[in-house]
Amino acid sequence: SCRISSDGKPAKFQPPPKPIIIDRQKQREERRFLSPEFIPPRGRTDPHKFYIERKDMIQRRKVFNIPEFYVGHILAVTTADPYANEKANRFVGICIQRGGKGLGATFVLRNVIEGQGVEIRYELYSPRVQAIEVLKLEKRLDDNLMYLRDALPEYSTFDVNMKPVSHLDHEEIPVNKLQVRMKPKPWSKRWERPKYNIKGIKFELPEKKMKEAQKWSQPWLEFDMLREYDTSKIEEKIWKEVNEELKK
């Protein structure tokens, strides 16, 4: 039967809408993540040393899966411990810092258990770690969450038995723009000073203190050419190399 519009005349032929094809494979490849410990530090050491180290790192990654994670993710790490029950020790916490380069790359997990704040530094490539699970994918506004030590303990408490929050592969990692409230001063470091450049704290200090902290700002550092270290080209080379090796 032909469609009749309100005028009584037959309606113009409308072709069906084209199906929208979302190529998930392409989107996944487009989002490149190279773990920061692969990027060699700036220095005068022979690049061959980093090449050999990278080969060892890739060997370890083939045997043991190290997931992609950033500072602010909630991880659960099981390590082999001769003194623990069932020889395995599980710790859940928020990643507050990622340091070290090459095989000595570390990350620090923090959690508050029974009112006591605990931080553990784990080595990514240590044979003692048996499993790293990402429970919640969530980036924060800063690269370094050391200020959580001086924040109210509610911001560092995470349930030890929390279920992993599902995350689709192709979606972008959400950024949590949480502004953390701090304990009263004194803090372990003067986080209001511009050298730390922290955006994730809700400073409830008087305006006078904030202005006084700006006295220590060094605006010329941004333009210092000797401190520049452009890693984009190095990253691309290493990314290709690492991908080829992992696919073998």
Next chain:
Amino acid sequence: SITGACRAIQKLTRVRVVDNSALGNTPYHRPPKCIHVYNKTGVGKVGDTILLAIKGEKKKALIVGHKMPGPPMTPRFDSNNVVLIEDNGNPIGTRIKTPIPYILRQREGEFSKVLAIARNFV
């Protein structure tokens, strides 16, 4: 505490008593302080015994956690934790709620009674 970066435990460090003993939990106008570390170096780490001055009395104690970062894979606590102990190694309290590092299990012989009253391990 008011001091800045606190390292491992030595003489005159203020500590936090973690068990549920009466000596450790009754309030006093002075915090419990370390007056001697039973160690060749004067620095106490996890598993060392120290002498504590609490409420005008001297008492031995066992260090179960400090603010100083130790070897990787070991926990670092936000306060210097200590468990009150007798001269023969018997703990005075009956329960320890705060988490204790697994490293102490290495010296099961000396600390078996303390580990028996501990609830959580890290």
